[in-house]
Amino acid sequence: MRRSAQDIQLKTPEQIELMRAAGLVVAAALDAMRSAVAPGVSTADLDAIAEQVIRDNGAVPSFKGYHGFPASICASVNEQVVHGIPSAAQVLQEGDLLSLDCGAVLNGWHGDSAITVGVGETDPALLRMAEVAEDAMWAGIAAAARGAANGRGRLTDISFNVEKTIRKAGRYGIVDGYGGHGIGTEMHQDPHVLNHGKPGKGPRLVPGMALAIEPMITMGSPRTQELSDGWTVITRDGSMAAHVEHTMALLEDGVWVTTAPDGGRARLGELVTSRQPALNPLPE
Ligand code: MG
Numbered sequence: 001m002r003r004s005a006q007d008i009q010l011k012t013p014e015q016i017e018l019m020r021a022a023g024l025v026v027a028a029a030l031d032a033m034r035s036a037v038a039p040g041v042s043t044a045d046l047d048a049i050a051e052q053v054i055r056d057n058g059a060v061p062s063f064k065g066y067h068g069f070p071a072s073i074c075a076s077v078n079e080q081v082v083h084g085i086p087s088a089a090q091v092l093q094e095g096d097l098l099s100l101d102c103g104a105v106l107n108g109w110h111g112d113s114a115i116t117v118g119v120g121e122t123d124p125a126l127l128r129m130a131e132v133a134e135d136a137m138w139a140g141i142a143a144a145a146r147g148a149a150n151g152r153g154r155l156t157d158i159s160f161n162v163e164k165t166i167r168k169a170g171r172y173g174i175v176d177g178y179g180g181h182g183i184g185t186e187m188h189q190d191p192h193v194l195n196h197g198k199p200g201k202g203p204r205l206v207p208g209m210a211l212a213i214e215p216m217i218t219m220g221s222p223r224t225q226e227l228s229d230g231w232t233v234i235t236r237d238g239s240m241a242a243h244v245e246h247t248m249a250l251l252e253d254g255v256w257v258t259t260a261p262d263g264g265r266a267r268l269g270e271l272v273t274s275r276q277p278a279l280n281p282l283p284e
């Protein structure tokens, strides 16, 4: 495997196509869950839906068994930020804000993506926070694409653009201690991708890099704590939180958001590679 000077796993275009196939499975699982979200549905119900979609597509849920994690998704409700464990006892209620994080491995390659959605009628301020997290994620991805294209990009250009987008949008807490990551033949690889910081630092952004970009923000303080279940991360002040994520890969001719069905075209336009999905494992 080719590696960069900083020991980051660099993928060939063919390997990135395999990541695209895995990413489309994750996208399908998230889509199925999004359609099923409603008051009265439990997070265990959503977990079962995701696992079914992943396995129906010949992939394996990468979260299941990861350091002992018991499920195929993380479902984080309201003040839960990330890593919530799905449960039959956690029944969604009207007005909840729900983050669904999902990963799949197909033919040895990973995809990792998350969405934040409202349950039924939801406070517009919470939906706006989810939108800000999404905008920040796309700004980070766009910065990576531009930096790789002009040859001057550095890793923290992503972090800087994520933070800038959030700060411009309002007084949100930017969760520290968790962030994006390299991804490829493992779900979590180097480098760690901070959601804040100065631009122009860290490894160069080069074709072959694949990263998961995942802003986490809150309506209040950025401080978090882990529950005694050893997984669930909540806000210390009880404020609501949003988390979104996409996996993206840098190619010679642009970025490919492997977990976005359109590859990122709607949000990034010409920054997206002209490469077409050569592999689409999803049934008609
Ligand atoms: Mg994830």
Ligand code: MG
Pocket: 112, 180, 181, 212, 214, 245
């Ligand atoms: Mg991730």
